[in-house]
Amino acid sequence: MLILASASPRRRELLESAGVPFTVQPADADETWLPGELPRAYVLRVARAKARVVAGRSERAAVLAADTTVAIDDRVLGKPVDAAHAAAMLGDLAGREHAVHTAVVLRLGARETHRVVSTRVRFRPLTAREIAAYIATGEPFDKAGGYGIQGRGGSLVEVVHGSYTNVVGLPLVETLALLAASRPA
Numbered sequence: 161m162l163i164l165a166s167a168s169p170r171r172r173e174l175l176e177s178a179g180v181p182f183t184v185q186p187a188d189a190d191e192t193w194l195p196g197e198l199p200r201a202y203v204l205r206v207a208r209a210k211a212r213v214v215a216g217r218s219e220r221a222a223v224l225a226a227d228t229t230v231a232i233d234d235r236v237l238g239k240p241v242d243a244a245h246a247a248a249m250l251g252d253l254a255g256r257e258h259a260v261h262t263a264v265v266l267r268l269g270a271r272e273t274h275r276v277v278s279t280r281v282r283f284r285p286l287t288a289r290e291i292a293a294y295i296a297t298g299e300p301f302d303k304a305g306g307y308g309i310q311g312r313g314g315s316l317v318e319v320v321h322g323s324y325t326n327v328v329g330l331p332l333v334e335t336l337a338l339l340a341a342s343r344p345a
Contacts, residue, residue, distance in 0.1 A: 161182075161183065161221045161222070162180065162181065162182040162183070162221070162222045162223075162224055162339070163182065163183055163184070163185050163214055163218060163221045163222065163223045163224065164182045164183070164184050164185070164224050164225075165185060165186065165187040165210045165211055165213065165214035165223050165224065165225035166184070166186060166187070166210070166224075166225065166226060167184070167186035168226075168329055168330075170308075170310065170328050170329040170330070171226060171329050171330045172184065174325055174328065174329070174330045174332050174335075175330070175335075177332075178332060178336060180336075180339065182224070185214050185217065185218075187209075187210035187211070187213040187214045187225060188213065189206060189209035189210045189213055190206075190209065191206050191227070191238070193236045193238065197236075198234060199229055199231035199234060199236050199259065199261045200261050200263070200276050200278065202227075202229060202236055202261075203227040203228065203229050203261045203262060203263035203276060204227075204263040204265075204274060204276055206227040206263070207225045207226050207227040207263035207264065207265040207274070208225070208263075208265050208272070208274070210225035210226075210227065210265070211223050211224075211225035211265040211266075211267040211272065212267070214267075215267045215269075219269060220269075222266060222267070222268050222339075222342065223265075223266070223267040223268075224264070224265070224266050224267075224335070224338075224339070225264075225265045225267070226262055226263065226264045226265070226329070226330055226335075227262065227263050228260065228261065228262040228304050228326075228329045228330075229260070229261055229262075229304045229305075230253075230258055230259070230260050230304045230305025230306075230307075231258060231259045231260075231261060232252055232253065232256065232258040232259075237249050237252070237253075237258075237304065237305045237306070238304060239301065239302060239303060239304055239306070240300055240301060240306045243295050245306075246295050246300040246301065246306040247288075247291050247292070247295060249300075249305060249306040250283075250286065250291045250294065250295070250300070250306050250307065250316070251286075251288075251291060253283045253305065253306075253307070253316075254283050254284075254285055254286035254291070254316075255283060255284065255285035255286070256282065256283060257280055257281065257282040258280075258281055258282075258283070258305070259278050259279070259280055259281070260278070260279045260280075260281055260304075260305070260326055260327045261276060261277070261278050262276070262277050262326050262329065262330065262331055263275070263276045264276075264277070264330065264331065264334060264335050264338060266338045266339065266342055268342060273338055273341065273342065274338075275331070275334045275335075275337075275338060277322070277323055277326045277331035277334050278322065278326075279320060279321065279322030279323050279324075279326045279327050279331075280320070280321040280322060281309070281317055281319070281320050281321075281327060282317070282318045282319045282320075283316050283317060283318060284316065284317070284318040286316060290316075294307070294312060294313065294316065297312050299311050299312050299313060300313070308328075309324070309327045309328060310328050
């Protein structure tokens with residue numbers, strides 16, 4: 161049995177679209193970005209913590225955990241806390257390239273495998289009015305970097321270099337490869 165250690169509806173939808181059977185047990189882990197921590201190290205640390213929390217509840221199950229962040233200039237942009245924070249984030253991203261990093265961890269008992277996937281995304285230039293209109297949709301508030309590419313935020317994106325599903329929140333090709341490698345031959 162596979163347990164998804166995430167409450168993310170986007171991760172659930174991606175796994176379901178691939179036909180992967182799973183149950184959901186969200187993990188409560190400290191997601192505080194540590195000063196000086198590089199974004200790839202940050203997402204891996206958090207995803208590992210989520211996997212360990214859920215694996216501790218069910219030692220015999222396979223646990224899949226993930227964490228995604230948006231980073232610009234190696235600075236982690238978490239989820240905005242309010243409209244002003246969202247506007248600042250989106251203003252920083254406007255007309256620039258940033259990175260989306262997702263760590264995927266698969267834990268089977270004490271054995272752990274992982275992948276960290278990075279995708280480069282470039283936003284088109286945005287006006288203050290466009291940023292305010294997007295914030296008014298409410299979409300930015302539960303998403304790293306303050307946007308969702310699979311929703312209205314997709315209109316902010318000029319180009320994606322790499323895995324689109326990574327930007328959504330779960331790099332599907334790499335996740336499926338982890339799951340396939342964990343099955344007995």
